[in-house]
Each structure stands twice: as C-alpha cells, then as structure tokens.
Amino acid sequence: MRRIAIFTDDPGWHGKQLCRAFAERDCVAEYVSLTACRIQTAGIPLLHIPGFEQKLPDAVFVRGVPGGSLEEVVFYLDVLHALKLLGVPVYNDGHAIERSVDKAMTSFLLQNAGLPTPMTWVLRDRDEALTVAEQELAAGHYLISKPLFGSQGEGIRRIEKSTDLFWLTSSHGIYYLQRFVECDGEGYYDKRVFVINGKAVAAMRRRGISWLNNVARGATCEAIALSDEVAELAVRAVAVLKMDYAGVDIIRQRDGSLSVIEVNSVPAWKGLQSVCGVDIAACLVQDLLERHVGQSA
Template sequence: MRRRIAIVTDDPGWHGARLRQALARRGFEAVFTSLNGGRLQTSASPPVVLPGFEDDLPAGVFVRGIQGGTLEQLILRLDLLHACEALGVPLYNPPRAIELSVDKGIASLLLSRAEVPTPPTWVTAQRDEALAIAARELAAGHWLVSKPLFGSQGEGVERHRDLASLEALQPAGGVYYLQRFVGIDPPEDYRVFVIGDRVIAAMRRCGVEWRTNVARGGRCEAVALEEMPVQLALEVARILGMRYAGVDLLRDGEGRWWVIEVNGIPAWKGLQSVCEVDVTEMLIQDFLSGIVSF
C-alpha cells in the first residue's frame, strides 16, 4: 500500500513536526503540501495533482490549513480536497466538515436548527439591517460581538456596547456577522477537543482581555468537564460531520452552557501544554484507522 501522507499546510511549524514524527513511528512518510500549487486535470493521471504527489495520489490527506485568497482560489483549493475524497483518498477532516466549520454563518444556523445552545446570531450584507438589529439588541440590554464570517484566533472580532462602535464598523468582505455576547467577567471559556466519538481533553482559557484566544495571550489550564459540555461537544462534531474538532464553549453567569465556535482545523499546542494525553498520537491513530487496520 502507499505509505506517503499529504499534510496540507503552508506553515508546518510545531504541529507539522509532531505529525511527521507520529507518522514516521508507524512507517509513513509525511509530505508537507500546499493546495496553492495543486491542480485538477481530466486528460492525464492522476486527475488530482498536489505538490510532492505529481505521479500518484497520497495514501491520505491530513488538513492542517487552507490558505486564503480570492473566491476562485478558495473554490479550487476545496475542489482539490473534494476530488481526492471522490477518488477514495481518506481526508482528515473531510472537506464538507471543513467548509461547515470555516463558515460561521452556516455552522451557527445548523447548530441552532439542531437545538444546540448557541447565542442568537444574525448574518447580513445590508448595513441598515445590521444597525437595526444592533439597535434592538442594545436597547434590550444585550452587548454584541461582530466577527468575520471566515477567520480564526480572534482576528477581526470586536465587542460592541453601544451603537456608535457599530456605526464605525466596516463589514468583513461586505458581510456583517453579529452575535449576542454571553461572556462573563473575568473572561474565560473552554476548548473541548473531540477525536472520533469521544472528548480526549479540555482546557479552560482565561483571557487578558475579553477575548480568550491563546494567540492573544490567553492562559490555558487543564480542566475536567461535567457530562453536559462533553455531550454538547460530541453532538456538535456529529452534526458537522467532523472526525476531530475543537469546540469552544462558554458558561454564562447563570450557569448555562453555550457553543461559541467550532474549529474543523484546530490547533492543539496550547492544549498539549496542559494535558497529559498525547494529542498528536491520538489524532494520527484515528486518522490512520481509515487507512490501515491496527
């Protein structure tokens, strides 16, 4: 069988090194590849060409990142993943799951429709409509959070306590994503890491500001979760079709749990720093279970 695995990333870093080592221990070669250099072709074989895999398809694809770009570039990059999947190459996560998690709008809608507790959310391209929604929410005593429809690590996320701050807001890509703020002070939330059909670890993130992202200075600490948030995280991963996921939860001042965001390409360096299990080993074990039998 083929023993070469494609790790899709433009910046391997710590995660790439850990994945490469874990694969090597099982006799697989990790090849870092960028979707930016891939192509589809209907008159030659293989029909999908990824950098480093010009002559044959990889045994599997582990997606660690998808570079941004124009709409056409993003569609091509996702098409490359969909084509690999259609040709029988195992992908981790599957491309549809990645699409659903990257797009905060459809993820919020699907989770809400499944009665998963998520903060009320509005997505619109109309400025007047966005300001009217904000005025109504603020008048009812609710703060709002605005986010890019696509984004991570807290980039472009803002909190609004009054209409003046929203009136100055420039929509990300021409779209307003508004969500009711349900945070607490001092700020904290929970990253719950799902692999397969179980939660393997969780951490509490305490922020130096209202955003708790590790990339913004958030402090991580290991935590054992009760049954309710564990089941919430598992349900979220199931609804969005994820083999592995980073589910962000928050507990409000009244003790209610909320799903804030879902990441289908989650980092785990911060989590690994505070938990005893080897997250990379568990990821690779689950990933390879779709390729070989242990």
C-alpha cells in the first residue's frame, strides 16, 4: 500500500478530504509539517521526514507551506526540491510554489507571456513608490498595496486618495503596487477557476462584501457556467507558471475584457465544492496518482 505525505500545519477540512480520497485509492496519507523535516548529509536517507524514516513517501501533496523568515521559507522549499531530486513526486512542486507565492514573479511571468493582468510596480525605494501612487491617483486610478508574500487578503490596502499614501505598506522594504481593477456590473466579484492538469474542472463566482473577494473575508460563493473564454485564460495562466493544479482568480473588467488577478498554487476549495458539485479532492488525488505515481484507476 502506497504511503503519501501531506505537508500541512492545519489539516482541517481539506486534509480530511484528501485522506478520504487517498484511502479510496488504496493509499495511506499522513500529515507532516515542513517545520519538522531536516536535511542530513551525514547519513541515509539524506532527508528526514517524520513518519517516513525507513522509506521516503511514495508521493507528497503540498497543502501548505509555513511562513517565516527568508531562511525558513528557503529551507522549506529546499525540502521540496530535494524530495523531487530523490525521485519523490511533489504536487505542486517547489518551483511551482516559488513562482506563485512570490506575487512579483507571478505578475512578471503572466505579463511576459502576454496574458492580461493588472498593471503592477514592484520596487525598493519608498519615494519612487509614492511617486507611482501619486501619478496613478492623479490619472484617476485606485491602487492596491499588497505584501509580496501573503494570502486570504491579509495585509492588502486600497489606496483611493492622497491621504491614503500614509498607509502605503511595504513587505520588508519591497513595495508591491497594483492598479485596482473595477469589475463589470454591480458590486464586487471575481471568478475562481480550479485547474487540474491543464483542464478547468470547476468554477464559481466570489462576491465580496467589500472590494476584497476572498472567502476568508466574508465573500459568498455562487455557482456559474464556465465559459470557454474564461476557462482558456485560466488554463493558460497555470501553464505559464508550470503548475499541476491551481486556483486562478479572474475579473471581467468594465470594458468587457478579462484580467488574471492571482494564481494560487495551494488553493482552498471548500467554498468552491459547496456550489460546483465536483469532488475536488478526488480529482486532485486521481491526477497525482495516475500521472506521477503510475497508479491507474
């Protein structure tokens, strides 16, 4: 029986869903914290994964990467990279995590590939950041200030007027500024598209109680019919970032065009599953086992 490691510090509902889906495929899944792993070049195996001392896992599902100092985050990614080098399938792998957890690189890669994404500035100098913000406000554009690393809407501010510049926040000295995108229609909403192995398998509309559309911030989930246009854009975004699976946030702007707001390599799906009727965990586990472990249905 194959043994799978699920990297997470907070298994919760998603962990239970994954364990159930793995069990249905005759696999045993165990939770492991990346904080408890270690690299050890003094012996065999070169990696110490708690619970897998005698034999490394048959595959790893990355459900969460802890925050921390730069050194800590680099170490967690080192563990993911090392596992893959040792022949253990990692889903999503370290490179995919790196490309998406860093909002600057995500914006760069999407724009470089010609995909529609909001105008963004990432810079070190505060005076230059203030100049960018003042110019955007003078041109009639709101701005979003985001931490370079973060999720679920934490640390995000909207800059609407000059006095808001006092709240211009940096992420350890780096300023990430993005032009605020007004969606078409009334209120605030975007579309979350879940992509697995190059296919859009489910989607929903997230309607926020404010300009933030995160479910963790009170947004409601609504079922939608996924258009070919939206599905194709989501799939292209995931392909650019070279991910096995991802949650892609897309907004239709007031001029009718689409824009990719974010690509999440460790997306939650509890809200999505509540309205789409798709067993997301089963789809993820099937893709991991069939493509990377060689276990067919």
